[in-house]
Amino acid sequence: MAEASRIVVMGPSGSGKSVVGAVLATRLGLPFVDADDLHPDANIDKMAAGTPLTDDDRGPWLDIVARTLRDAAPGAVVACSALARRYRDRIRAGASDVVFVELTVSADELARRMTSREHFMPSSLLASQLAALEPLADDEDGVAVVNDRPPIEVADEAIARLRAARGA
Numbered sequence: 001m002a003e004a005s006r007i008v009v010m011g012p013s014g015s016g017k018s019v020v021g022a023v024l025a026t027r028l029g030l031p032f033v034d035a036d037d038l039h040p041d042a043n044i045d046k047m048a049a050g051t052p053l054t055d056d057d058r059g060p061w062l063d064i065v066a067r068t069l070r071d072a073a074p075g076a077v078v079a080c081s082a083l084a085r086r087y088r089d090r091i092r093a094g095a096s097d098v099v100f101v102e103l104t105v106s107a108d109e110l111a112r113r114m115t116s117r118e119h120f121m122p123s124s125l126l127a128s129q130l131a132a133l134e135p136l137a138d139d140e141d142g143v144a145v146v147n148d149r150p151p152i153e154v155a156d157e158a159i160a161r162l163r164a165a166r167g168a
Contacts, residue, residue: 007028007075010083021078033076084132100136145161
């Protein structure tokens with residue numbers, strides 16, 4: 001099986017999607033896109049005000065994420081929360097060959113990370129993110145990696161596990 005070229009690095013806010021995703025993209029020679037940059041202003045304003053997004057808010061954004069992946073040649077790494085299976089299904093509907101790298105981090109560590117950075121997503125929304133989180137299922141194309149080491153080590157493990165899962 002060919003190496004993955006359309007990858008979503010997923011997880012709740014504070015899991016390290018952007019940092020690990022950027023390293024992963026560099027290691028694979030692919031462009032990196034942070035899906036936070038693809039949100040409509042209304043979504044950012046809503047989250048910045050401490051209001052969780054609804055599925056109606058997320059839908060158009062997820063379509064943009066899928067289109068970005070589909071149109072990227074030779075591929076791309078996108079950092080996107082993709083917390084629920086239905087969100088990943090929506091991305092897959094627009095980019096059928098996407099694979100997911102789920103970053104897992106303890107709730108305490110997520111909270112610590114969120115309070116120590118500047119971001120439009122306030123730490124008050126962490127509980128809603130964790131409530132929405134549906135880990136990758138066995139029938140989903142992807143791997144879960146614990147993000148408790150330097151980003152390059154996490155990215156290298158993700159690459160090795162993706163290659164092993166794809167028989168490359």
